[in-house]
Amino acid sequence: MRRKILARKIRPRLSIFRSNRFIYAQIIDDGLGKTIAAVHEKELKKEILEKMTKTQTAKNLGLMLGKKAIEKKVKEVVFDRRGYKFHGRVLSLAEGAKEAGLIF
Numbered sequence: 001m002r003r004k005i006l007a008r009k010i011r012p013r014l015s016i017f018r019s020n021r022f023i024y025a026q027i028i029d030d031g032l033g034k035t036i037a038a039v040h041e042k043e044l045k046k047e048i049l050e051k052m053t054k055t056q057t058a059k060n061l062g063l064m065l066g067k068k069a070i071e072k073k074v075k076e077v078v079f080d081r082r083g084y085k086f087h088g089r090v091l092s093l094a095e096g097a098k099e100a101g102l103i104f
Contacts, residue, residue: 011076011077011078012027012028012029012030012036012074012077012078013027013028013030013077013078013080014026014027014065014077014078014079014080014097014102014104015027015028015080015082016080016081016082016084016090016093017082018084018089018090022040022041022042023040023041023054023057023058023061023089023093024038024039024040024041025038025039025040025061025062025065025093025097026038026039026065027065027069027074027077036069036072036074037065037068037069037072037074038065039061039064039065039068040061041057041061043061043064044057044060044061054088054089055088055089055092056092057089058089058090058092058093058096059092059093059095059096060096061093061096062092062093062094062095062096062097062098062099062100063096063097063099063100064096064100065093065096065097065100065102066096066097066098066099066100066101066102067100069097069100069102070100070101070102074102075101075102075103076102076103076104077097077102077103077104078104079094079104
């Protein structure tokens with residue numbers, strides 16, 4: 001699966017990692033091997049995290065990542081879900097990123 005994604009060097013890759021407790025996302029330029037923008041739950045305030053579910057947190061992280069990417073002039077990305085099913089936290093992170101203006 002990653003071979004298909006890396007074959008498109010036109011756009012950077014939005015890669016996610018989902019653990020049982022946290023979710024991480026980053027936009028990577030594979031040509032240069034550099035991370036353009038990254039977010040994780042530790043960037044949100046603890047008081048806010050206690051009131052949100054995991055899917056709400058993932059959506060907020062998607063919004064934050066989208067805003068960071070737009071600031072760095074990245075509008076189109078390839079979504080790399082790394083084998084995770086496209087539902088739950090993965091889906092809500094993707095929806096948040098799309099709402100912020102990223103195009104998959």
